[in-house]
Amino acid sequence: MEIKKVVVIGSGTMGSGIAAHLCNANIPVTLLDLKTEISKQARDRIYKSRPPLLLDKSKINNIKVGNISDDFNTVKDADWVVEAVVERIDVKHDIYKKIFKERKNGAIVSSNTSSIPIKVLSQNLSDDEKKDFCITHFFNPVRYMGLLEIVKNENNDLDKINSLKNFCENELGKGAIICNDTPGFLGNRVGVYAMQIAMTEAFKENLSIEEADAIFGRPMGIPKTGVFGLYDLIGIDLMADVLKSFIKELPKTDNFHDVAKEIPLVKKLIETGYTGRKGKGGFYRVNKSDGKKVMEALNLETGEYLPSKKINIKSEKVDLKSLINRNDKYGKYAWSVISKIIKYASSLVPEITKEFNDIDEAMRLGFNWTKGPFEMLEEIGVVNFFNKVEDYKGNNFLENLAKTKDEKFYGERQKYTEIETLGKVKKTAVSVDGNSSAEIYRFKDYNIVEFTTKANALDYDSMDALKKATDKPLIIINESMQFSAGVNLNYTMDFADKNDFKSIEKFIRYFQITCKHLKYSDHPVISAPSGLTLGGGFEVMVQSNFVVSHTNIVVGLVETIVGLIPAGGGCKEMLARWLDTEEAKKNPHYAPLKVFDIIGYAKTATSPVEAEPLKYLKVKDKKIMNRNSLLGVSRKILEENRDFKSPNEKKFNLPGKIVKDEMIKILEKLYNNKLIFDHGIEVGKELANVLSGGDTTIDKTLSEDYLFKLELDSFMRLIKNKKTQERIKYTLATGKPLIN
Ligand code: NAI
Numbered sequence: 116m117e118i119k120k121v122v123v124i125g126s127g128t129m130g131s132g133i134a135a136h137l138c139n140a141n142i143p144v145t146l147l148d149l150k151t152e153i154s155k156q157a158r159d160r161i162y163k164s165r166p167p168l169l170l171d172k173s174k175i176n177n178i179k180v181g182n183i184s185d186d187f188n189t190v191k192d193a194d195w196v197v198e199a200v201v202e203r204i205d206v207k208h209d210i211y212k213k214i215f216k217e218r219k220n221g222a223i224v225s226s227n228t229s230s231i232p233i234k235v236l237s238q239n240l241s242d243d244e245k246k247d248f249c250i251t252h253f254f255n256p257v258r259y260m261g262l263l264e265i266v267k268n269e270n271n272d273l274d275k276i277n278s279l280k281n282f283c284e285n286e287l288g289k290g291a292i293i294c295n296d297t298p299g300f301l302g303n304r305v306g307v308y309a310m311q312i313a314m315t316e317a318f319k320e321n322l323s324i325e326e327a328d329a330i331f332g333r334p335m336g337i338p339k340t341g342v343f344g345l346y347d348l349i350g351i352d353l354m355a356d357v358l359k360s361f362i363k364e365l366p367k368t369d370n371f372h373d374v375a376k377e378i379p380l381v382k383k384l385i386e387t388g389y390t391g392r393k394g395k396g397g398f399y400r401v402n403k404s405d406g407k408k409v410m411e412a413l414n415l416e417t418g419e420y421l422p423s424k425k426i427n428i429k430s431e432k433v434d435l436k437s438l439i440n441r442n443d444k445y446g447k448y449a450w451s452v453i454s455k456i457i458k459y460a461s462s463l464v465p466e467i468t469k470e471f472n473d474i475d476e477a478m479r480l481g482f483n484w485t486k487g488p489f490e491m492l493e494e495i496g497v498v499n500f501f502n503k504v505e506d507y508k509g510n511n512f513l514e515n516l517a518k519t520k521d522e523k524f525y526g527e528r529q530k531y532t533e534i535e536t537l538g539k540v541k542k543t544a545v546s547v548d549g550n551s552s553a554e555i556y557r558f559k560d561y562n563i564v565e566f567t568t569k570a571n572a573l574d575y576d577s578m579d580a581l582k583k584a585t586d587k588p589l590i591i592i593n594e595s596m597q598f599s600a601g602v603n604l605n606y607t608m609d610f611a612d613k614n615d616f617k618s619i620e621k622f623i624r625y626f627q628i629t630c631k632h633l634k635y636s637d638h639p640v641i642s643a644p645s646g647l648t649l650g651g652g653f654e655v656m657v658q659s660n661f662v663v664s665h666t667n668i669v670v671g672l673v674e675t676i677v678g679l680i681p682a683g684g685g686c687k688e689m690l691a692r693w694l695d696t697e698e699a700k701k702n703p704h705y706a707p708l709k710v711f712d713i714i715g716y717a718k719t720a721t722s723p724v725e726a727e728p729l730k731y732l733k734v735k736d737k738k739i740m741n742r743n744s745l746l747g748v749s750r751k752i753l754e755e756n757r758d759f760k761s762p763n764e765k766k767f768n769l770p771g772k773i774v775k776d777e778m779i780k781i782l783e784k785l786y787n788n789k790l791i792f793d794h795g796i797e798v799g800k801e802l803a804n805v806l807s808g809g810d811t812t813i814d815k816t817l818s819e820d821y822l823f824k825l826e827l828d829s830f831m832r833l834i835k836n837k838k839t840q841e842r843i844k845y846t847l848a849t850g851k852p853l854i855n
Contacts, residue, residue: 116221116278118286122147122193124183124210126157129227130199132257135161135168138177139258139666140286140740145179145189154180168258170666171724183213190217195279197251199227207231208239215244223279225251229303230360233268233296245270251283252300254481259667261480261742263289264300284532288666288740290480292531297467298364301474302481304371304467305460305488307357309478311374312455313342317415318378320448324398324412329426330449333569336433336485343412347397351381352390370459380418399423432551432567433485435494439503453491454504460488461512470530471512485595493525529743535750536743537563537594553580561588561753563746571595572603573651575622578629581655585636588759590643590749591655598644598668599652602626604677604843611840620831626651626683627823630658639759641752643745649673649719653731654683660762662736663749664723670731671719676852678798678839681714682830686805687822689714691765692730703813704774707806711778715802767817769808778803794838794855801829 119142123134126148134157137144148154161168162175169175181189190196196214200206207226214224226236228250237248245268254260263283267276276293283291294300299307317327328341338345346354358375365371384390384397391397400420402411412423428445430438439450464471475487492500497520507513516524528538544556544563552574556563562584566577571593581591610618633640633655642656645665650673656662664670672681672689680686693699693706712718713729720726723738732738737748782799785791791799805825808817833839838855845853 116194116223116275118142118194118223118279118282120144120193121195121197122190123197123199124148124214125198125200125227126154126180127199127201128255129253129257130197131157131161132168132255133197133199133227133253134178135164136253136257136287138174139170140288141174141177142286143177143179145181145186145193147181147183147186147189149183151180151182151186154182164256166256166259166669167721168256170258170722183210187213187217190214191219193219193222195223195225197225197227202228202230204231204235207236211236211240211248215240221247221275223275224248225279227251227253230298230357230364232298232364233266237268242270246272247275249276249279250296250300251279253289254302260483261288261290262302262477263287263291264302264477264481265291265293266296266300267293268296284534284741284743286740288742290476290532290743292468292473292477292480294468294473294477295466297463298361301467301477303357304361304463305456305474305478306482307354307361308371308374308459309452309456309482310342310345310354311358311371312459313452314346314378315374316448316451316455317342320444320451321416322444322448323424323426324415325424325426326445327448329428330438330445331452334428334430334433334438335435335449335453335491338483343398347391347399350391350393351397352385352394355381355385370462380413380415383418384413396420432569435491436496436499439495450503453495454500457488457492457500458504458507458510458513461492462510464512472525472528473531476529476531483596489525493522497522497524532743534741534743535747537565537592537746540746541565541594548580548583550576550580552576555580555584557587561590561750562586564589564591565593566591566599567593567595568603570597570600570647571652572600572606573626573655574603574606575625578622578625582629582632585632585638585640588638588753589633589640590746590753591641591659592643592745592749593645596645597647597652598642599649599655600647601650601652601673602683604847607834608840608843608847611834611843616831616835619834620827623682623827623830626654627827630654630684631819631823634658634660635761635764637759637761639753639756641749643749644668644670645742645745650681650685651683654681654685654688657688657731658684660759661749661752661756662732663745663752664726664732664736664738665742665745666722666738666740667742668723668726669719669721670726671717671729672714673717673719675715675798675802676717676842677846678794678836678842678855679833680798680802680805680826680829682826684819684823684826686710686714686802686826687767687819689730690767690769690806690822692733694767703768703770704777707769707774707808708777711781711802711806714806715799765819767808767819767822768813768815769806769811769817770813771808771811773807775803775807778807792855794836794842797836797838798833801833805829 121144123130124147126146134144134146146154250266252264254262280291283289313331324343332339332341388395398413410423411420478484478487544558547557548555552568554565564584640659641661642659643663648670672685689710693709699706726732809825842853
């Protein structure tokens with residue numbers, strides 16, 4: 116069964132997200148709503164969305180729009196009809212009647228419902244119609260969330276369900292997990308319970324919302340929005356509806372009821388319009404005081420807003436064992452939340468799925484957790500867990516595990532897919548080396564380096580791991596959200612604060628040496644980025660021999676924002692790429708000026724389609740929709756390149772002063788128009804010096820080492836500059852750029 120055309124009915128948040136993502140997969144799609152005006156507006160929203168739902172905005176018109184009265188005949192041609200109308204059973208039933216009357220024989224019809232059981236959705240369908248009907252539950256935002264839950268009914272044509280699963284996996288890049296017809300399926304059943312337990316325990320333990328979010332967040336491998344921040348993001352009113360639906364659907368004996376009771380403070384927030392980020396604020400709000408924006412947080416006891424406090428729990432890494440054993444209120448909170456999540460999730464096996472590791476994967480792909488509940492249990496250790504846990508009577512999974520005490524209970528990972536994922540490979544690979552910033556695994560005849568710091572920020576140790584790992588063919592890849600957000604600025608600023616510039620210089624030199632080594636070592640090096648691939652992260656990628664990029668990347672050289680210039684080979688590589696163009700062969704100023712524009716403005720691309728014209732990615736680099744496939748595709752490249760020979764060293768001819776003067780003129784114009792200020796000029800001049808080739812003329816041939824030296828010297832001058840340091844400190848504290 117091939118899917119060549121799709122109709123999506125309902126053009127709200129989810130329908131438009133699904134249509135956009137089908138467009139990303141080059142599938143012609145029609146988006147229908149009650150009125151064409153509504154679906155047109157939805158298409159405009161897709162175009163303007165941030166982060167963008169489209170890989171390539173120029174394809175927007177591949178999404179056709181219409182209404183369900185005049186344009187319903189489009190359903191006739193569709194191989195798949197996705198229903199994403201409001202969560203009302205009467206409306207959905209009406210639509211199915213229309214669809215099944217019109218659809219092409221054998222076309223798949225699915226619902227995006229988040230809470231209505233398939234037996235209810237399909238109750239009016241004939242057995243023959245049921246064959247082709249299922250639930251396809253996407254997560255918002257559809258382009259970025261990896262999870263797709265598929266729910267079958269008892270009459271389904273299984274071949275068809277499998278081909279739909281394959282389509283969603285290969286063409287749409289989703290982690291498609293087939294699950295049972297139970298309320299909230301896997302992700303929401305466990306995810307919403309986890310949010311509720313995190314919230315109710317915070318009330319119980321008298322934690323402030325900032326404290327709760329500081330624990331139920333990064334230290335647990337959970338996104339930093341935590342629980343209260345996530346509530347605000349989703350909408351406090353919407354969460355209340357979700358809870359009501361769970362209360363209605365779940366049997367009285369389900370432990371969900373313990374944590375789903377209405378909280379008076381939450382009720383009051385909704386009633387007064389504090390529904391979260393879309394409303395007047397929620398648990399957090401931005402308030403204006405003396406003309407300044409102040410982030411405030413709600414005091415759970417008094418219901419008052421007070422300036423939000425930064426909580427430092429002094430733990431950078433996810434280390435569950437230490438976290439739950441802390442002898443303070445944070446440790447107590449972490450243990451009660453984690454243990455209850457583990458207890459609840461395990462009590463649902465096999466009711467919601469017989470594969471417990473599908474639950475972990477649902478949490479990873481649907482909620483961006485680093486580890487699901489069962490992997491958390493594995494990390495804590497079975498014996499440790501049972502030494503601490505109380506009261507799990509009637510929980511078959513835990514009762515059995517308590518008997519076997521099998522630390523290796525987990526077995527395989529990611530059973531829901533046949534793809535050989537990094538997660539699966541890591542289970543059997545040998546950990547050969549590593550440090551606090553990166554892990555080196557050996558699998559068969561190649562190495563894997565996985566960065567392990569916060570946002571995979573790079574430091575000396577990250578470089579050390581990369582350098583050591585080039586004794587075999589190497590794939591640089593990771594499971595966490597970001598490939599690398601760049602050099603660790605905290606690490607750099609710690610040295611700067613101590614006036615220890617020697618250590619910074621040593622680090623940058625080592626960064627350069629390592630990247631050069633990646634490029635020219637005897638074995639091929641492949642980078643397989645996903646998520647943020649910025650600054651130093653980009654420099655690692657760009658100096659690898661091959662790139663296998665996920666379609667969800669944010670890539671670019673952003674150093675100038677913090678008053679620096681790329682010094683790990685970023686300037687050099689961008690010059691090399693632009694010097695290879697036809698235009699550059701005709702005009703020696705072309706490449707330096709282009710790169711000056713790209714790096715000077717710290718341009719970023721949010722997809723490979725945007726990255727190619729900037730030459731952040733090459734046409735020949737692989738671009739992959741399914742993140743799970745990055746490792747397999749990389750491995751194939753290694754196999755195809757068994758006779759790999761490292762490339763010849765690149766030589767450069769640059770115009771020197773004559774083009775530098777042109778760049779300085781550009782800077783002066785920006786300065787005069789008040790688009791940049793004093794330090795902007797300084798940074799720009801350093802960049803101009805590097806990109807023009809410094810003290811050279813076009814007839815002189817320059818080596819890579821020479822350009823590395825220019826980068827290093829400029830970088831060192833800038834990092835010693837107080838104004839660069841101010842920029843870095845400001846960005847570290849606020850996440851925003853300082854324009855000085
Ligand atoms: P929404 O309220 O944003 O959009 C619903 C759209 O359906 C509206 O544009 C409305 O005009 C249209 N509509 C209503 N009746 C219609 C009809 N008879 N024919 C055609 N269009 C009609 O809703 P949202 O959030 O996109 O939800 C859609 C479905 O997806 C629901 O079943 C919901 O439970 C589910 N869902 C929602 C998620 C979310 O995060 N919002 C996540 C996953 C699933």
